[in-house]
Amino acid sequence: MPPPKKNLAAEELEDIKRSLDFLTEEVSDVKLQQKTILELVEEVKALRIQNAEKDRQLDYLENRVADLEQYTRMNDIIVTGLRIKPRSYTKAVTADHGGEPSELEANSVEQQVAAFLQSKGIDVDCNNIEACHTLSWRNDDKTAVIMRFVNRKHKTALLKQGRKLKGSNVYLNEHLTKRNADIARKARYMKKQRKIQTTWTTNCKVFIKLNGTPEEAKVIRNIEELDKYQ
Template identity: 75%
Template sequence: MSILLENRVADLEQYTRINNVIISGLHIKARSYARAVTAGNGGKPNDLDVSSTEQQVATFLKSKGIQLDCGNIEACHPLPTRNADKSAVIMRFVNRKHKIALLKQGKKLKGSDVYMNEHLTKRNADIAKKARYLKKQNKIQHTWTTNCKIFIKLNGTPEEAKVLMVRSIDELDAYQ
């Protein structure tokens, strides 16, 4: 497969995830009406037992001062993780505008061990990871993602510190 075709396929794969946000580090209780009823308490299950993943995420975010309009969420469900204590949740928004509005409020989660990130493909996640590594080593000034694209800001004076979009992990080799 030619490199041009590989890049096009990678772009299409990323495009399918462009309205998604991954929220990791949340304590999500699985929805289990049947388990709550059969637990022998005979009464109605409590609200947490029957609340959906979307409601639990919205409640947590609201407690941190983050505004979330649940009407703009297309889908919300937990993702399988290796650590049973902390789960990850994927949320798909109706459009990018709502996803970006949520991600801009992510700073309010500082210190909570809960993180919101764009849903990157494995390839783009590896590029972003290497860029963060280069930033940690002070080889570049800054790195971030916007609309699932990875950007870096080079070191130097304001005139020299260019912002570049990185499309392949090989492009970062020049800054090692």
């Protein structure tokens, strides 16, 4: 005989109750997972803010270090393209006179540079030179010489006379850090491509002027800043 309808209804209600209980548990699990996900999202947002702040601090510190590094070179001039007599020659001269090779060698570089500049009508007073020595360079008999002046005005005065070296293949430039030298190099390349009007350095800062605009010169602190003018 078939079971009474009342028992069937009771079983159906029991099944529905079990289903509802199961769904309630599932919903609770979903809500718990959703809460966990939301907490993780908030944590990620907070970490992103912290990372952005750390990136800003890092950029600031890197710029400060770069500025300090450049400041130590503020009174320097790099002379390139000048033929300097070999050290062995200078030492032979010092040996004949019984002097200290290193001292006379340093003076020899300074005297050679000063003599060449003066031969081109450039006024340079050796009393204003604090140090003068050669740097390693890639050319064969040509070298690079660093001249450090006692103050910035003497360096600036010499740089202003650099136009007198036109055609000599000898150049006077500020002693830039690698970072600023890379910026200056890219700016010169962009000028050659006529993407900017002109570029120059003053007090070891790289300046550019844009094409067809009356705007004032822009200071370029990062090489990425030049990308928007490509």
